[in-house]
């Protein structure tokens with residue numbers, strides 16, 4: 001028998017059409033849609049306002065794929081790393097990051113990654129597949145539950161900074177955000193969502209054209225092409241000039257400031273010329289800089305720069321009126337910090 005369709009791959013309109021095509025009322029489609037997204041039903045049985053016959057009929061045609069939180073590891077700082085098992089057995093990771101005032105979900109967009117950034121553990125896993133919209137959405141639902149359970153309030157922020165490159169899974173990521181922000185889903189504000197990318201210039205322009213309402217972060221790490229290309233091979237295809245052009249386009253359309261993520265490594269980008277290049281780059285487009293602590297991954301040869309270099313970066317950026325934040329790692333003891341997601345515990 002042919003494999004049944006995952007019902008959550010259907011839009012609301014498609015679901016309404018399905019009911020009409022089978023001589024039932026279109027509004028049944030709305031009801032089922034609400035069960036699937038807003039109420040998070042994992043089986044047709046639980047859809048109590050749908051008749052038994054209709055539920056059986058749906059079971060004959062569809063499945064409801066859903067994720068399982070396979071393993072939870074809690075850091076001494078309260079961060080929780082979730083190993084998420086997908087319906088086909090593959091595993092991704094997502095992270096719950098609490099602070100005293102708010103909670104953040106860091107979610108994955110692909111199983112593995114194809115971009116080969118030399119300093120990132122996820123790059124060691126080859127890309128296996130894109131996540132479906134419901135698989136991204138369900139990670140957020142799982143972390144929202146953790147937020148309510150451990151902190152007594154709903155999830156505040158979402159960052160697409162887990163495994164994978166969100167802009168290489170464009171359609172599904174945008175669909176998941178549509179559901180996260182829609183009243184039929186989680187009803188969260190898009191302003192509380194940040195998508196992080198290696199900086200694929202064509203896709204950044206597409207985001208601007210599509211008038212998305214969420215925030216954009218770019219993993220920059222160097223404003224000098226030769227240095228950046230060494231660490232991020234994608235820079236050979238989407239270089240700093242193209243990137244800047246797309247970011248200026250983004251800002252012109254959205255009026256939203258871009259966040260640059262930036263790690264300072266000893267002997268790689270810790271010199272005056274590196275800082276000057278970053279300052280000059282930031283001046284060309286409204287932006288702020290997050291200096292991220294380096295999380296060592298095995299045998300990669302990278303070493304976090306001396307504190308003096310970080311202070312120098314901070315001082316020079318501030319002197320040039322560029323907002324800079326120093327981001328200390330969360331969840332390092334359980335390999336949950338930036339660039340450490342690599343399914344180490346996956347069974």
Ligand code: SAH
Nearest residue numbers: 120161164165196197198219261295338339
């Ligand atoms: N592919 C997207 C989404 C992943 S976000 C992107 O690159 O933006 C993960 C963030 O962690 C990126 O900013 C990445 O550059 C950073 N990162 C990767 N490995 C790291 C490491 N070992 N230490 C600190 N940050 C790292």
